[in-house]
Amino acid sequence: MPHANGHTNGAADSTLRLPVPGSTKSFWHTELHDLADHRSTPELPTECEVLIIGSGYAGTSVAYNLAKSESTATNSVVVLEARQACSGATGRNGGHIRPDLYGHIPTYIKRYGVKAGGAWAEYEIAHVQAIKKLVAEEDIDCDFTLTRTTDCWADEEAAKKAKANYELMSSLDLPYMDDVDFVYGPKAAGVSGVKDAKACATYTAGTLYPYKFIMSLLSRAIASGKVNLQTSTPATAVHEDAAGGFVVETPRGSIKAKKIVHASNAYVSSLLPEYSKAVVPCKGICTHIAVPEGKSAPYLTNSYIVRDNDKVLSYLIPRRDGGIVVGGSAAVFYPHLEQWYNNTDDSTLIEASKDFYDGFMQRTFRGWEDSEAYVSKAWTGVMGYSWDSLPHLGEVPGKPGQYILAGFNGHGMPVVWLAAKGIAEMVATGKAYEEVGLPWIAKTTVERLQKAEEGPEGGDILA
Numbered sequence: 126m127p128h129a130n131g132h133t134n135g136a137a138d139s140t141l142r143l144p145v146p147g148s149t150k151s152f153w154h155t156e157l158h159d160l161a162d163h164r165s166t167p168e169l170p171t172e173c174e175v176l177i178i179g180s181g182y183a184g185t186s187v188a189y190n191l192a193k194s195e196s197t198a199t200n201s202v203v204v205l206e207a208r209q210a211c212s213g214a215t216g217r218n219g220g221h222i223r224p225d226l227y228g229h230i231p232t233y234i235k236r237y238g239v240k241a242g243g244a245w246a247e248y249e250i251a252h253v254q255a256i257k258k259l260v261a262e263e264d265i266d267c268d269f270t271l272t273r274t275t276d277c278w279a280d281e282e283a284a285k286k287a288k289a290n291y292e293l294m295s296s297l298d299l300p301y302m303d304d305v306d307f308v309y310g311p312k313a314a315g316v317s318g319v320k321d322a323k324a325c326a327t328y329t330a331g332t333l334y335p336y337k338f339i340m341s342l343l344s345r346a347i348a349s350g351k352v353n354l355q356t357s358t359p360a361t362a363v364h365e366d367a368a369g370g371f372v373v374e375t376p377r378g379s380i381k382a383k384k385i386v387h388a389s390n391a392y393v394s395s396l397l398p399e400y401s402k403a404v405v406p407c408k409g410i411c412t413h414i415a416v417p418e419g420k421s422a423p424y425l426t427n428s429y430i431v432r433d434n435d436k437v438l439s440y441l442i443p444r445r446d447g448g449i450v451v452g453g454s455a456a457v458f459y460p461h462l463e464q465w466y467n468n469t470d471d472s473t474l475i476e477a478s479k480d481f482y483d484g485f486m487q488r489t490f491r492g493w494e495d496s497e498a499y500v501s502k503a504w505t506g507v508m509g510y511s512w513d514s515l516p517h518l519g520e521v522p523g524k525p526g527q528y529i530l531a532g533f534n535g536h537g538m539p540v541v542w543l544a545a546k547g548i549a550e551m552v553a554t555g556k557a558y559e560e561v562g563l564p565w566i567a568k569t570t571v572e573r574l575q576k577a578e579e580g581p582e583g584g585d586i587l588a
């Protein structure tokens with residue numbers, strides 16, 4: 126299509142990466158929501174104020190917040206979704222809203238200083254209460270549970286490192302550390318219930334049914350009358366037009382928009398190629414474990430991160446029906462780069478770890494040995510891994526009117542909601558990133574993109 130001033134986002138058609146058809150089916154998608162294939166209007170609208178690309182946690186949360194906004198500049202919002210609504214990472218994740226105090230925070234403290242690292246931890250922690258409040262206010266049926274998460278380390282060397290991190294963070298006067306209970310040594314196995322644990326830390330977290338949560342927000346956004354959802358409608362190119370707006374192409378025609386929000390996460394570099402090194406699609410695997418009828422197993426009251434004797438990390442949430450959702454095992458498939466790195470194929474499992482969760486509960490947890498727990502479902506999803514492990518939030522450098530929230534790694538649950546609120550405020554009011562209360566370390570900048578371009582392949586992902 127011809128366009129007014131020649132500036133086009135996006136790769137050549139031959140390299141345009143879109144979500145693949147025939148994806149593996151997640152446990153959360155067992156019953157599809159009424160809006161899964163929804164198109165608010167049979168025809169694609171010809172124009173809108175704001176066009177959002179992607180209907181996962183990020184795109185939907187921006188749409189919901191724009192629908193709530195009093196700004197008249199957001200009265201017509203279109204959400205384009207390449208497949209079914211919420212069929213990407215959000216509909217396939219572990220349902221774990223767990224601020225990550227022991228993975229990234231010590232790294233951020235070293236990299237950006239105590240204040241910025243601590244502020245990021247507070248930002249993640251704030252999601253637990255913010256989502257609890259949102260679920261209550263909107264009366265969303267999504268199994269939200271306020272819980273304690275238990276981080277466990279089975280490998281002795283890893284346990285020692287966790288202890289050193291705990292001591293470092295405790296010495297820095299970070300107020301949120303008051304909520305952390307750390308146990309090192311022989312008692313860790315008893316406290317955590319994880320047989321081989323040499324250290325464990327518990328602190329406040331949440332769990333939920335991510336698909337129900339997001340589909341409920343999406344249905345409320347649509348019910349506002351301001352948001353038009355178009356499923357099975359991928360955005361394939363974005364052109365600037367002469368009036369200072371944009372024309373977005375899809376296989377069903379094009380649509381004019383004044384502002385664009387890129388919320389396609391793993392796929393974001395398809396239409397913003399400058400992010401191809403900064404946000405790389407990486408596959409992850411998740412499972413649902415059930416206990417056969419007539420058998421029983423202890424109910425787990427906490428959610429978990431288990432690092433086993435081989436330092437293989439699994440995230441786990443118990444469900445009130447006794448089922449378990451558990452995934453991870455990246456260390457198992459890590460050497461097989463072609464199976465997961467820069468890979469958007471969620472129609473297949475990851476060969477190297479497809480059997481990892483068989484017998485997981487029996488070998489990991491006390492009291493589960495005779496449970497006969499079995500994997501009832503296994504699926505994959507594609508995450509947007511960010512080069513420096515922080516998401517990219519804000520206005521796309523050099524592209525006014527285009528906003529991004531992407532690169533949430535395997536860790537979007539305690540990061541996306543407040544990011545989306547901030548981006549929605551920027552879009553609705555024209556405020557700058559610094560005015561909407563988002564942590565500065567996640568602002569998308571030319572410098573961060575350059576570091577990803579020039580730095581070693583994979584950045585933090587492959588470090």
Ligand SMILES: Cc1cc2nc3c(=O)[nH]c(=O)nc-3n(C[C@H](O)[C@H](O)[C@H](O)COP(=O)(O)OP(=O)(O)OC[C@H]3O[C@@H](n4cnc5c(N)ncnc54)[C@H](O)[C@@H]3O)c2cc1C
Nearest residue numbers: 179181182183207213214215218219360506533536537538
């Ligand atoms: C297996 C797995 C387990 C995880 N577990 C957890 C966990 O327990 N806790 C946690 O915090 N995080 C977890 N995550 C990460 C978390 O799910 C993500 O960070 C989060 O869901 C990202 O939301 P999103 O909306 O940015 O991306 P997505 O949910 O992937 O949404 C992007 C959407 O954009 C659509 N799209 C792509 N290209 C286009 C296009 N050109 N046009 C239109 N639409 C397009 C996609 O179809 C998709 O629906 C996990 C991820 C996976 C894959």
